[in-house]
Amino acid sequence: MRFLAPVLLISTAASLSPLFAQTQPALSFDSGAGLHHVDGAFLALGPDYKAFFTPAGVEFVPALGERAPRNLPLYLSFASASRGGVELVGAQPRLPLRAGEFAQFQRDGGVIERYDATDAGLEQSFVFEQRPAGDGDLVVRMRVSGELALSESTDSRLAFSQPGIGGVSIGAVTGIDARGARVAGRLESGADAAGQYVELSLPDAFVDSAAFPLVLDPLIGTSINLSTGFTQDQRYPDVIWSESSDAWVAAWTVIYSSSDYDVTMRSYDASGTPIAGAIPVEVATTTLALNPKVAAVDPSDSVIVAWTQAAGIGGSALLRSVRPNGNSLSSIVVLQSSGGTSITSVDVAGRRSGGASALAVWSIDTLGGSAVRSRSISVPQGGTPSLGTTFIVETGTQGNAKLARFPDNSGRHFVGYEIASNLQCELLDSVGVPTGHLVLLPSGVDSGIMNFDLDMAADGSRHVVSRMTSNILAWTTTRYDWLGKLSSTFLAFEHISTFIATNPISLTGTIEDSGVAISGGSAFICSDWGLGEQMRRYSIIDGALISMATIPTPVGTVLPVNGLTMAARSNAYSLANDGLFIAYETAQKIHGQLGEVFGPGSSQSLGGACGGGGSVTTNGPAVIGNFAFAVGNSGVAAGSALAILNMSAPGTPLVCGTCAWNPFLVTFARIPSGTSVPPVTLAVPFTAAVNGIEVEFQWTVVGTPQTPCELFSNASVSDRLRVTIGE
Known part of the structure; x- marks a missing residue:
């Protein structure tokens, strides 16, 4: 294998700052939420939660870290949908289904309970295919249970947590109809003989004027967002x-x-x-x-x-x-x-x-x-x-x-x-x-x-x-x-x-x-x-x-x-x-x-080409360990007889006419083919000793129709390419 080793004898190291690589943006491990069937379970997985879907409802498990002595899930199950106090749909076990990227429960009366796994949490929505009968606010009641205690309750947010550990929050309620009309809903919590519940409601006037289907908490929002609110x-x-x-x-x-x-x-x-x-x-x-x-x-x-x-x-x-x-x-x-x-x-x-x-x-x-x-x-x-x-x-x-x-x-x-x-x-x-x-x-x-x-x-x-x-x-x-x-x-x-x-x-x-x-x-x-x-x-x-x-x-x-x-x-x-x-x-x-292991390297054309000498080309960066590094030539005069690659240290060229020529030091000969010259492979060794070394390459082409320098008949030169060996 031909190495660039000779340049060690003819060149001195340049002052280059050592680089590890061309660094790229940091990768995120806090995204990629989705639905999965794993080991017999149907679940949603997010960066800081997992949620299991069963006929009884949803078990939302926040990732609270080692400070939690055991898992502290919040259990949610559908209880009813009503309008003006009149029940429209009651609680009945339903098998959870996967519909594309959503998990859903098909309730009676054309009501769909749907869940979307997002990076921020589990978005919950209820779709009403037709206008509910009766008058009054439209209310969906969910049963909630678990060890997490209610710690915050407003119209737009509920929080269930344990002090010093964290927990689960439920965000604001929004309604949106088929025309895109929107309204803010209300979020309430309470308890009755059957246990604790959460109610999501939309105002009567909006339900009366809405175009159906009507969605309570659309998937496009961040409403009913179940998330830990704590660093995982x-x-x-x-x-x-x-x-x-x-x-x-x-x-x-x-x-x-x-x-x-x-x-x-x-x-x-x-x-x-x-x-x-x-x-x-x-x-x-x-x-x-x-x-x-x-x-x-x-x-x-x-x-x-x-x-x-x-x-x-x-x-x-x-x-x-x-x-x-x-x-x-x-x-x-x-x-x-x-x-x-x-x-x-x-x-x-x-x-x-x-x-x-x-x-x-x-x-x-x-x-x-x-x-x-x-x-x-x-x-x-x-x-x-x-x-x-x-x-x-x-x-x-x-x-x-x-x-x-x-x-x-x-x-x-x-x-x-x-x-x-x-x-x-x-x-x-x-x-x-x-x-x-x-x-x-x-x-x-x-x-x-x-x-x-x-x-x-x-x-x-x-x-x-x-x-x-x-x-x-x-x-x-x-x-x-x-x-x-x-x-x-x-x-x-x-x-x-x-x-x-x-x-x-x-x-x-x-x-x-x-x-x-x-x-x-x-x-x-x-x-x-x-x-x-x-x-x-x-x-x-x-x-x-x-x-x-x-x-x-x-x-x-x-x-x-x-x-x-x-x-x-x-x-x-x-x-x-x-x-x-x-x-x-x-x-x-x-x-x-x-x-990156290999950096881009550094090269600069210094000009000086004349006649039909063409241009110096390389097939990749001159970096430590690039065994395939090669130097070629394109654009030479057709019919040229011989091309000689010269490798030398940076120096002052000899100027003749329009040519700037580096005297020969280390040379390699090639026979041109058409208007190009087959490349010379010069492997860059894996050694720190070559880091920062500067090398100049130039082709001298013999047998060209032109004679730009009167001292050499029918000879031309390419430009001079200065290469700095990098990492």
Whole structure:
């Protein structure tokens, strides 16, 4: 491969500010409300609520966070519709139906009770197909019940809450007829022998003059908006890129109460635009679903979501598959049941090609000791995953086990776990059997490993580990280790019997968390340094620091940052699949940030072309790691005999006639074809040493009909293109 290496000898580095990426707007985790059928339940899911529809009515569950000792739902059921005190429709159980994007109950007398899941809450409306008989106000009565007490009551708002915890609010009433005429209604609460109720009413005069159908609380408004009114509690994000669907997939936990943690998933396109609404992966009301992990299984265009789940004593490891667009949510599969064990963590890795399979590892604690186990997962498209044999990876372990997000091209997985207060990493085969290739990374402190993350390149020759150790809580040390390096040459693992850890990079500071991703030939390590998110980019050729940057965080973000995770679109070199996704939690909310691995580079035409010399062209940015970077020529004089590409450092050209010519330094010859010249590929190496270097390219074309410089018969030159190598 021809590299731009010669420029190191002829050019000096320019003064460039190191960049992580061209950062993009932060992603929202507070949208995507919709209706779903999950595990036998019909429900609406919003960012801070879930609502179950049953024949008896609606159970609205606000996400109140850990401060709520248990779920505090508000139950609503239709009691009656009346006019002037005369009942028009009575309470009768009805099966909830899904009508497009709405849930509805078909009541007697042409009355429809309808619900629309919105990001702000659950909008409720009643549609009257024909004018109700009688005189007087039109009144709909709803029964309400639950532990939440009425704490506010006005004509336009009711609130049900518990002090210091939060609750549910019901907003203003509006009526709208078929012509679009509108009127403000009234909201009241009361109690009778049957219990507490809420009444929604429209004035008599409006009902008499209205064109029907008449809607009490239209879907276009924010009336009868059931929402928590409090900040939700979101934790434990994880992200992955699905190549088969061209989508980022994120999963996280929503905390409804200290006894109910759910898992939610959502997909975004490469620019961060949501592809579909949020998907309820786990919605049981009495379990703790923790630390969800996602893995992309591209051969079946599927995603695996795995999590640990506790219900009382002990816990289990569970998983299910889903298409990235939210379709085909499979049944829940038990990876490891409790059975007297405590599941402390689970992680999954997917596949880019080959069989439609994934691998799971999990950590368990039992009376007989602790261990890390592995199990392969077959993932059919649109079907329920099936499990392979369980293998013991290691015994006597501590803490969490983690996998690199994808295996290498040979199907081997990279796993890490804590053992005897140190971090041990090894390779597993495609079904989870240890291969015997392992390395122990001593922590250097008695307290062991507080946090770690790892990743590996697609070809299996580059591995990076970030680990955080501490002997006092206020001061931590993070070590970033490159594995598999012998002397100055990286070796594939099948060529050596054990790993060799080299080039440890020690960084000290108040570090809360860190995440790692390999993309192309760079290792990206993102950490919370107590002052904000910082990204450091290293070359995996030599471990040298290429650049640092601060990741933008939302205005008002409260530090520290927790649960930081990161994924790259590709762990191989891929200029087309250029992207990083960073997710983290702060102040009980999940935030996401997209970035680019490769920047746009910098180039400038300096002019100086003459005769039929054409113009210098490139096929992409001159950025670190762009192995496909090539320099061509377009617009040369037809019939030209030879074109010579010159690569040199910036300097003063020689001027002859209308030509400005750079003297030859490093040259490459090509035979023109028509009016263009085949490009010369000049791979930009993955090394910090070339960052900021300036190079000038120019073509000298021989055999042109023109002679713009009298010193050289029938020769012309192109313009001079100055390129600054960037990130």
